[in-house]
Amino acid sequence: MKDIDVLKFKVPALIFSSLFIVAGIIVFILLGFNAGIDFGSGYSESVQIAPLGMTVSYEGSESAVLSVSGTTLTLTFRSASGVEEKEFPSSLYPTAGELGAALAASGLKVKVVDPTLCTDNLVSGFGYPMTLTTSPGRINFATDGEDVTISSLRSALSEIDGVKVQTVGDKNSGAFQVRVLLKENEGQSEAERRINGELSKVYGEENIVVLQSDFVGPKFSSSLFRSSVSAILIAFVLILLYISVRFRISYALSSIIALIHDVLMMLSFVVILRLEVSSTTIAAVLTIIGYSLNNTIVIFDRVRENIKENRGSDPASMVSWSVRQSFSRTFITTLTTLFAIVPLSIFSTGDIRNFAINLIWGLVVGAYSSSIIAPALLMVFHRKFPIDKIKEKKEEEEYSLVD
Numbered sequence: 001m002k003d004i005d006v007l008k009f010k011v012p013a014l015i016f017s018s019l020f021i022v023a024g025i026i027v028f029i030l031l032g033f034n035a036g037i038d039f040g041s042g043y044s045e046s047v048q049i050a051p052l053g054m055t056v057s058y059e060g061s062e063s064a065v066l067s068v069s070g071t072t073l074t075l076t077f078r079s080a081s082g083v084e085e086k087e088f089p090s091s092l093y094p095t096a097g098e099l100g101a102a103l104a105a106s107g108l109k110v111k112v113v114d115p116t117l118c119t120d121n122l123v124s125g126f127g128y129p130m131t132l133t134t135s136p137g138r139i140n141f142a143t144d145g146e147d148v149t150i151s152s153l154r155s156a157l158s159e160i161d162g163v164k165v166q167t168v169g170d171k172n173s174g175a176f177q178v179r180v181l182l183k184e185n186e187g188q189s190e191a192e193r194r195i196n197g198e199l200s201k202v203y204g205e206e207n208i209v210v211l212q213s214d215f216v217g218p219k220f221s222s223s224l225f226r227s228s229v230s231a232i233l234i235a236f237v238l239i240l241l242y243i244s245v246r247f248r249i250s251y252a253l254s255s256i257i258a259l260i261h262d263v264l265m266m267l268s269f270v271v272i273l274r275l276e277v278s279s280t281t282i283a284a285v286l287t288i289i290g291y292s293l294n295n296t297i298v299i300f301d302r303v304r305e306n307i308k309e310n311r312g313s314d315p316a317s318m319v320s321w322s323v324r325q326s327f328s329r330t331f332i333t334t335l336t337t338l339f340a341i342v343p344l345s346i347f348s349t350g351d352i353r354n355f356a357i358n359l360i361w362g363l364v365v366g367a368y369s370s371s372i373i374a375p376a377l378l379m380v381f382h383r384k385f386p387i388d389k390i391k392e393k394k395e396e397e398e399y400s401l402v403d
Contacts (some may be wrong), residue, residue, distance in 0.1 A: 010376035024268020043191035284358035292366030
């Protein structure tokens with residue numbers, strides 16, 4: 001980089017960026033965004049395929065509640081005379097058969113389905129704490145998950161259009177996150193029945209435990225999208241004001257257009273690879289805006305200092321020299337950040353993985369943009385708003401004072 005004129009790369013850089021963004025626009029026109037439930041309205045649930053160990057019910061006059069904490073099942077009786085709690089840790093009752101016998105001895109009506117299941121793997125879903133009634137409540141126990149793979153779950157849900165499945169936690173836990181976009185006029189309960197109905201056909205309704213669910217309606221998703229766009233626009237306005245005050249209008253315009261370039265490059269990348277567009281995508285875009293802007297400001301600050309110290313020099317050579325001086329910092333900062341982000345893209349799943357992939361591309365684009373695109377734009381605006389004009393006026397004033 002010592003003797004390279006960085007501005008010579010502006011034409012191929014602009015051609016590459018233009019072609020990539022045009023490709024993204026074409027794909028967007030043809031296919032649109034791959035919107036997640038954040039922006040497309042949908043239903044998501046974490047579900048675990050866990051065998052039914054037993055059913056329990058209670059016919060007494062007191063209030064009876066079952067709760068789970070770790071591997072311990074707690075039975076609480078409440079009456080006018082007070083509260084009584086009984087704990088059933090897995091260390092004392094290691095199998096479903098032994099646990100069932102202990103619960104039956106405590107006054108519950110118990111039907112053990114599989115006495116061999118291990119109580120270390122007690123599963124608590126939406127049903128907990130479970131208020132016991134005469135209707136049987138289910139107690140499920142997770143297995144090693146070897147018979148329930150993500151491929152088998154996707155196959156079970158193959159009749160649902162646009163369904164997305166990913167593993168939650170350990171791949172052998174039998175826990176998965178399932179997402180579907182809503183049909184017209186479909187609510188949360190209908191979407192839940194649609195998913196669980198298909199799963200029940202393969203695994204049995206009694207073996208499905210819903211751990212968590214999220215629902216985003218059409219109104220909320222459109223509101224969230226508008227808020228995200230507003231956040232990006234506000235960031236651009238604040239950046240323009242800040243750089244205009246700290247530097248000059250030519251620096252501000254160059255920075256803003258370079259940042260718009262970065263955003264378009266990121267969105268084109270997301271559209272072309274069909275990555276899911278969600279709130280994490282917006283978070284990645286805002287992160288890269290800040291990261292790229294920091295690199296650009298460092299370079300522009302160096303430009304300003306070099307012009308000040310070398311009055312009368314060619315501005316283009318000063319800009320190119322400033323980029324060369326800052327290149328090692330930009331390169332090392334980007335590289336070390338990639339060292340932290342790349343493992344996330346490899347070993348994580350879901351939104352975290354998408355966030356990491358977006359950041360990787362954004363970091364590369366941001367470094368390339370701040371080192372080539374922004375300086376090239378600065379020289380374009382220099383023709384209208386000279387970056388050394390004020391300095392020259394100050395210099396003339398100093399000479400007149402000396403005379």
